[in-house]
Amino acid sequence: xxxxxxxxxxxxxxxxxxxxxxxxxxxxxxxxxxxxxxxxxxxxxxxxxxxxxxxxxxxxxxxxxxxxxxxxxxxxxxxxxxxxxxxxxxxxxxxxxxxxxxxxxxxxxxxxxxxxxxxxxxxxxxxxxx
Amino acid sequence: xxxxxxxxxxxxxxxxxxxxxxxxxxxxxxxxxxxxxxxxxxxxxxxxxxxxxxxxxxxxxxxxxxxxxxxxxxxxxxxxxxxxxxxxxxxxxxxxxxxxxxxxxxxxxxxxxxxxxxxxxxxxxxxxxxxxxxxxxxxxxxxxxxxxxxxxxxxxxxxxxxxxxxxxxxxxxxxxxxxxxxxxxxxxxxxxxxxxxxxxxxxxxxxxxxxxxxxxxxxxxxxxxxxxxxxxxxxxxxxxxxxxxxxxxxxxxxxxxxxxxxxxxxxxxxxxxxxxxxxxxxxxxxxxxxxxxxxxxxxxxxxxxxxxxxxxxxxxxxxxxxxxxxxxxxxxxxxxxxxxxxxxxxxxxxxxxxxxxxxxxxxxxxxxxxxxxxxxxxxxxxxxxxxxxxxxxxxxxxxxxxxxxxxxxxxxxxxxxxxxxxxxxxxxxxxxxxxxxxxxxxxxxxxxxxxxxxxxxxxxxxxxxxxxxxxxxxxxxxxxxxxxxxxxx
Numbered sequence: 343x344x345x346x347x348x349x350x351x352x353x354x355x356x357x358x359x360x361x362x363x364x365x366x367x368x369x370x371x372x373x374x375x376x377x378x379x380x381x382x383x384x385x386x387x388x389x390x391x392x393x394x395x396x397x398x399x400x401x402x403x404x405x406x407x408x409x410x411x412x413x414x415x416x417x418x419x420x421x422x423x424x425x426x427x428x429x430x431x432x433x434x435x436x437x438x439x440x441x442x443x444x445x446x447x448x449x450x451x452x453x454x455x456x457x458x459x460x461x462x463x464x465x466x467x468x469x470x471x472x
Numbered sequence: 473x474x475x476x477x478x479x480x481x482x483x484x485x486x487x488x489x490x491x492x493x494x495x496x497x498x499x500x501x502x503x504x505x506x507x508x509x510x511x512x513x514x515x516x517x518x519x520x521x522x523x524x525x526x527x528x529x530x531x532x533x534x535x536x537x538x539x540x541x542x543x544x545x546x547x548x549x550x551x552x553x554x555x556x557x558x559x560x561x562x563x564x565x566x567x568x569x570x571x572x573x574x575x576x577x578x579x580x581x582x583x584x585x586x587x588x589x590x591x592x593x594x595x596x597x598x599x600x601x602x603x604x605x606x607x608x609x610x611x612x613x614x615x616x617x618x619x620x621x622x623x624x625x626x627x628x629x630x631x632x633x634x635x636x637x638x639x640x641x642x643x644x645x646x647x648x649x650x651x652x653x654x655x656x657x658x659x660x661x662x663x664x665x666x667x668x669x670x671x672x673x674x675x676x677x678x679x680x681x682x683x684x685x686x687x688x689x690x691x692x693x694x695x696x697x698x699x700x701x702x703x704x705x706x707x708x709x710x711x712x713x714x715x716x717x718x719x720x721x722x723x724x725x726x727x728x729x730x731x732x733x734x735x736x737x738x739x740x741x742x743x744x745x746x747x748x749x750x751x752x753x754x755x756x757x758x759x760x761x762x763x764x765x766x767x768x769x770x771x772x773x774x775x776x777x778x779x780x781x782x783x784x785x786x787x788x789x790x791x792x793x794x795x796x797x798x799x800x801x802x803x804x805x806x807x808x809x810x811x812x813x814x815x816x817x818x819x820x821x822x823x824x825x826x827x828x829x830x831x832x833x834x835x836x837x838x839x840x841x842x843x844x845x846x847x848x849x850x851x852x853x854x855x856x857x858x859x860x861x862x863x864x865x866x867x868x869x870x871x872x873x874x875x876x877x878x879x880x881x882x883x884x885x886x887x888x889x890x891x892x893x894x895x896x897x898x899x900x901x902x903x904x905x906x907x908x909x910x911x912x913x914x915x916x917x918x919x920x921x922x923x924x925x926x927x928x929x930x931x932x933x934x935x936x937x938x939x940x941x942x943x944x945x946x947x948x949x950x951x952x953x954x955x956x957x958x959x960x961x
Binding site: 377380382383403405406407430431468 | 851875878881932933936937
């Protein structure tokens with residue numbers, strides 16, 4: 343399982359890629375897509391929507407269930423990845439390329455983990471299941 | 473196998489009708505073109521349905537422990553009473569005086585079901601569980617509106633609830649407030665207190681809940697909601713665990729639905745239709761759907777004073793209610809509590825037989841169903857809950873509910889019901905144990921399962937990503953693909 347060093351992570355399994363202090367791309371992690379299984383549908387917000395850190399901003403539907411995706415930051419959606427709407431399997435194929443939204447004017451952020459910290463967190467989660 | 477439309481041959485028919493000897497009068501509103509109905513001889517038709525029947529699996533074929541669905545055996549006497557001409561032959565528009573027997577059956581069923589649930593009145597109109605939820609929520613809405621309390625816009629739903637609960641609340645125009653369950657799978661009282669307030673219209677709850685546990689704080693839960701000014705809705709999906717033992721009305725619920733097709737032994741699934749009567753306490757009686765059977769010198773249909781209107785044409789699925797009434801009368805006051813006791817005993821018996829190898833999501837006494845967490849098995853062998861479920865098909869058992877409740881990973885939810893014998897339960901335990909061994913020794917075999925069912929493993933992922941919902945379009949595109957392949961060769 344991959345944990346790219348340049349990304350930040352949340353405990354609810356989103357990744358965040360900051361391009362500067364107030365702009366970032368958001369997606370879900372490789373671990374998240376693996377746990378969800380085959381993803382069949384994605385529901386994204388609209389450009390211009392306001393996100394609030396810690397609240398749900400998108401949904402992914404897998405063969406198993408529908409899951410909420412939580413915003414790691416507060417800000418404005420400046421771009422959405424429309425390709426995902428037609429090809430949700432892109433998330434399974436490459437979780438770190440399949441960004442959901444770009445958020446601008448970031449004003450607040452959730453607690454975030456480094457790649458190393460997140461890798462350790464995932465190990466803990468896995469151990470819990472065993 | 474071929475569709476009935478593909479077996480159809482122009483001009484073939486079931487019976488030979490004599491030539492029409494009266495003038496044919498067709499109003500001009502009539503359709504110009506005959507409907508495209510299949511044309512078959514009676515024996516071809518009979519064989520078609522027998523063939524279909526052989527490809528399905530029902531309670532009459534074998535063990536069917538589909539959690540939260542209460543797939544209990546449907547006693548045959550139910551069919552007998554429902555087929556009595558006095559019930560089956562009436563027309564819904566007949567004068568009330570000519571259907572006093574049917575109205576008596578409805579009133580009797582209402583009284584018995586109210587006594588069982590601790591309610592004051594009940595409507596038989598809703599056609600199924602979720603329809604009952606919507607009806608019950610509309611009663612709650614009408615109640616608050618009638619008191620001029622427009623602030624109550626939120627319905628609280630625990631995260632372990634049936635998916636229909638938040639859906640029904642949204643459909644009734646409420647905002648859904650989700651609250652997480654505690655570590656023990658029950659409602660987190662602290663969280664509940666935090667979300668209860670002047671905007672709380674009500675709470676929806678299943679007890680026992682979807683992980684098969686009875687929420688011991690139920691009186692405290694309903695008290696918290698009542699003190700905030702909200703009402704409490706009981707989802708009757710799991711009533712089988714407590715029927716005749718404890719009453720939702722005594723737990724503090726104001727409005728409930730029953731699934732006659734679960735707890736009260738009417739056919740479930742393809743054998744339907746369902747029936748989801750909604751019962752309520754006195755404070756909601758005036759809002760019940762119309763018509764409601766009222767008592768007087770004779771029984772009459774009446775419109776309750778502030779009725780929310782109709783939720784279904786006429787009186788609901790009347791004959792289904794007759795079957796449920798038959799069931800209640802056959803069991804009587806002594807028999808009804810036995811249903812719950814045996815349902816709980818059977819579930820615990822199976823759980824005890826499996827818990828040394830399968831991880832139980834909540835390792836304590838369960839109610840009528842238990843939830844297994846197959847994530848350790850998946851990590852160890854790669855065999856998932858889905859694989860085990862498909863493996864059961866090859867062993868002649870209908871799979872339990874999979875991947876629900878969502879709060880348990882790799883969940884299998886098993887509900888044996890009270891109607892299964894010790895021998896059947898033992899055989900099912902043996903089947904689950906056999907699959908566990910197979911998962912450890914030859915996991916590949918289970919990824920391939922089922923091998924003996926009418927169809928092999930379906931590609932659910934492709935079906936969900938590229939749904940082809942028109943049979944003919946799907947046929948055409950697959951034959952096109954075939955032709956292309958041929959060409960390529």
